[in-house]
Amino acid sequence: MPKKYDTPLLDQLEKGSYPSFVTEIKKAAAKNEQANDLLGALEQCYKDKKTHWKHGGIVGVRGYGGGVIGRYSDIPDQFPGVAHFHTVRINQPSGFFYNSKALRELMGLWDQYGSGLTNFHGSTGDLVLLGTKTEHLEPLFAEVSSRGWDLGGSGSAMRTPSCCVGPGRCEWSNIDTLDITYNITQEFQDEMHRPAFPYKFKFKTSGCAVDCIASIARADCSIIGTWKGDIRIDQDAVKWYAKNGMDINAEIINRCPTRCMSYDGKEIKIANEDCSRCMHCIAKMTKALRPGKEKGATILIGSKAPFVVGALLSWVIVPFMKMEPPYTELKELTRKIWEWWDEHGKNRERTGELIERKGMRNFLEFIGVNPQPAMIKEPRRDPFYFWQPDELK
Amino acid sequence: MDKEEVKKKIYALVEKSVGKKKLKSSDIQKTISAELGISRDEVKEALKDLVDSGTLIYTYFGGSFVEIPPK
Ligand code: HEM
Ligand code: HEM
Ligand code: SF4
Ligand code: SF4
Numbered sequence: 001m002p003k004k005y006d007t008p009l010l011d012q013l014e015k016g017s018y019p020s021f022v023t024e025i026k027k028a029a030a031k032n033e034q035a036n037d038l039l040g041a042l043e044q045c046y047k048d049k050k051t052h053w054k055h056g057g058i059v060g061v062r063g064y065g066g067g068v069i070g071r072y073s074d075i076p077d078q079f080p081g082v083a084h085f086h087t088v089r090i091n092q093p094s095g096f097f098y099n100s101k102a103l104r105e106l107m108g109l110w111d112q113y114g115s116g117l118t119n120f121h122g123s124t125g126d127l128v129l130l131g132t133k134t135e136h137l138e139p140l141f142a143e144v145s146s147r148g149w150d151l152g153g154s155g156s157a158m159r160t161p162s163c164c165v166g167p168g169r170c171e172w173s174n175i176d177t178l179d180i181t182y183n184i185t186q187e188f189q190d191e192m193h194r195p196a197f198p199y200k201f202k203f204k205t206s207g208c209a210v211d212c213i214a215s216i217a218r219a220d221c222s223i224i225g226t227w228k229g230d231i232r233i234d235q236d237a238v239k240w241y242a243k244n245g246m247d248i249n250a251e252i253i254n255r256c257p258t259r260c261m262s263y264d265g266k267e268i269k270i271a272n273e274d275c276s277r278c279m280h281c282i283a284k285m286t287k288a289l290r291p292g293k294e295k296g297a298t299i300l301i302g303s304k305a306p307f308v309v310g311a312l313l314s315w316v317i318v319p320f321m322k323m324e325p326p327y328t329e330l331k332e333l334t335r336k337i338w339e340w341w342d343e344h345g346k347n348r349e350r351t352g353e354l355i356e357r358k359g360m361r362n363f364l365e366f367i368g369v370n371p372q373p374a375m376i377k378e379p380r381r382d383p384f385y386f387w388q389p390d391e392l393k
Numbered sequence: 394m395d396k397e398e399v400k401k402k403i404y405a406l407v408e409k410s411v412g413k414k415k416l417k418s419s420d421i422q423k424t425i426s427a428e429l430g431i432s433r434d435e436v437k438e439a440l441k442d443l444v445d446s447g448t449l450i451y452t453y454f455g456g457s458f459v460e461i462p463p464k
Contacts, residue, residue, distance in 0.1 A: 056454055063444055065418075065451030155457035156417065194441065195457035196418035342419055347456050 003029075005040035009047060025117065034115040034131050037081025041073055058086065058134060059155055061141040065195040067151025068137060084133045085115070089126035089152035090144065091185065094178040095165045096121060105147060113140040123218070124202070125162025126152035157195035158188050163205040164212040166225075172282065173207025174225030174295040175323040180205050183327055188334075197338065198345030198354075208291075209279040215303075215314070220351045221334065222300040222314040225323075229292030230272045231281070237288035238268050252281050297323045299330070301337065302352025312352040317364070319374035336367040361386060394431050399439035400448075402429060407449060407461060415458040418451075 007022075014020045025042075028035035045052050058070035069087040076083035090106075106127075110116060115131035122128040132140060141151070152160035161184050164170070166177030184203055185192070191201075204215035205223040215222035242248055248268070253261045260274035261281065268288070270281075282289045299321055300314035321329055337351065340363060345354050355363050364371055402425055410416055421440060422433045440459070443449040450462045 057452065059451050059453045059457070062447055063441075065444070065457055066453075070453070155451070155453045157457065190437075194418065194437075194444070195451060196422065196437075198417075198419075199456065347417070 004036050005043060007039055007043040010039065010043050028116040032111070032116045034081045034085070034133075035117055037079040038085070038115065038117075038131065041075070041079040041082045044075065044078070053085075058137070060151060060193075061138055064151055064193050066154035066157050066193060069154055071131075082131065085131040086134065086137065088114070088129040088132060088137070088140065089122065089124065089154060089160065090129060091150045091152040091160050092121055092125055092127045092162065094163055094181040094185075095168045097168065102147075106144065106149070109140060109143050113143075121162075124152065124159050125204075125213075126160050151193070153192040153195075153200075155195040156197045156199050157193070157201070158191040158197070159200050159202045160192070161185050161203040161205070162213060164207055166205075166207040170207060171286075172210065172279070172291075174227055174291060175205070175207055175223075175297050177205045177207045177223075177225070179325065180223065180323060180327060180330075183325060184331070184334075187327075187331055191338075196342075198341060199348045199350055201338070201341075201351065205297075209277060210283055216300060217303050217311070217313055218305075219303055219314065220301065221337070222303060223297050223323075223330070224300065226277045226296060226298050226320065227292040228294040228296065228320060231270050231275065231292060232290040233268055233270070234288050234290075235267050238263075238285070239266070241285055241288060246285075252284055255280055295323070296320050299333065302350070302355055304350045304352050308349060309353055309356060312356070313377075315352070315355070315360070315377050316375045317367075317369055319372060333367065333369075340366045394429055394435065396435075396439050396442065399425065399429065399431065399436060400443055403436070403440055403443060404448065407459060411461060415452075415454065415460065417457065418459055421459060 010022045013022045025035055025039055029039055041052060052074050054072045054074050056070055057072070058068060059065060060067045067089050069089070071085045071087060073079055073082045073085065110118065110129050113132055113136040114129055117130040119128035119130060161181045163177035163181040166173040166175070168178055181203070191197070201221070202219045203221045203223065204213050204219035206213055206215045207225040209224060209226065211224060215224060238248070248263050252268075253263045257278055257280070258274050258276050260271040262269045277291075282291060298316055299318040301317050302312055303314040304312050318333070323330070341351050341354055344358055349357075403421055406421060406424060407416060418440065422436045425436045426433045440449070444451065444459075447462065449459050452458050452460050
């Protein structure tokens, strides 16, 4: 493909030492008409200081209510290559594990049916294919689904669940994040592909409180691995850290958010009943400290980016849940939450916003969970527990 | 309840609201299950058939809706 457009504004984004999406689009443009026109269309947007993209309309392939985000140019005559430029979400494997054969196959298809541009991975977690025409959607889907791939979620549906790499590579994981993600993906296929919720609903699972995928800030349901029982301490390893120059008081003891640790120059002691299992000390002293033996997850609800109301962080609703297949307790809880949301939620209202509007008490009563101290999210909030009239007898 | 009957009711409901109000899947489930005295799962099954056959489609306008495909 010969160069079609001068792009002085975009070219500025190639300066500096960081990777540049402009450079990548230019590479794709060398062999793809759509990517070539994308350069021209984007330069035009920058020049006019307004977007020339429209969205909406098409949402999927036959039988699906999501997985494709319809994108159209509002100046298609000028840039026919991007007259349609739909995004396709492919459900990623848990933990983003691919082999090179699968990637080659998928990229071959994408060169054939789309712009060749991708996003590994979108903030939803999906493997995102950027830019194809309406008439290519069905043939592309037929090819990818025959190789075992499926579309991800979009619209008012359960979004593609995602997780941290967990036990696949990380010794801190308290739960099998990969299996949980795969399992809920299979269980809730209907909720993912046939949107019937007031708005989107996301699951993100982290193996521990380090929360590498930021589930606490980005998921309507955050599943975060934790433990019960005492943090296991290897005092010899504590001595090793001290000998190798760690200032244990400054780096560990004084940074424990609940002030439950002490160090007498020889041994570390932990008042485990006050520990909030934040992972700080374990992540800093991996050789010396390990989580307690009984593993499970904390279930939190309601985080989201600013939209109808401001950003919210997820709120603890179950401090400790055992996480073993087939995850019946989690699934039953999820169905209850969806039922309440379906009953009361307005169009485009996230679960967390509905809880803000109707109150935590109303929510807990419906899902059948008793209030507990671990649910207190921040000081100086009105308490959300009140006696019901029939409880006073 | 015969599934074909449910499908007809759903289609009629969607047809009736064209140009007035876009219906969400949950609106259809609530209305039809109440009207016919059947479970929401039965309505969902019938709706799935209609979408699988292309008689109805999902659309997105700031939220997901069920509509009659454009001619
Ligand atoms: C420039 C003047 C002032 C500043 C910068 C200021 C700032 C603050 C701040 C930062 C807090 C902490 C709030 C929180 O963490 O929840 C606070 C609390 C408070 N302030 Fe002020 N304040 C000022 C003047 C006043 C005055 C004039 C009064 C009373 C006549 C007052 C009464 C209070 C009270 C009662 C609280 C405690 C509220 C609570 O924690 O429930 N403040 N103030
Ligand atoms: C005109 C300037 C400022 C305004 C109008 C202002 C206003 C406020 C308000 C409304 C709050 C919330 C109080 C509450 O929770 O009830 C607050 C909190 C706070 N402000 Fe300011 N502030 C100003 C300047 C500053 C400055 C200069 C500092 C620090 C040097 C400061 C430190 C804080 C802190 C630390 C809190 C949070 C206290 C807490 O919740 O623990 N503010 N401010
Ligand atoms: S969230 Fe915890 S378990 Fe998951 S990858 Fe990060 S550190 Fe490891
Ligand atoms: S996990 Fe966090 S709260 Fe618990 S002892 Fe370590 S630093 Fe303190």
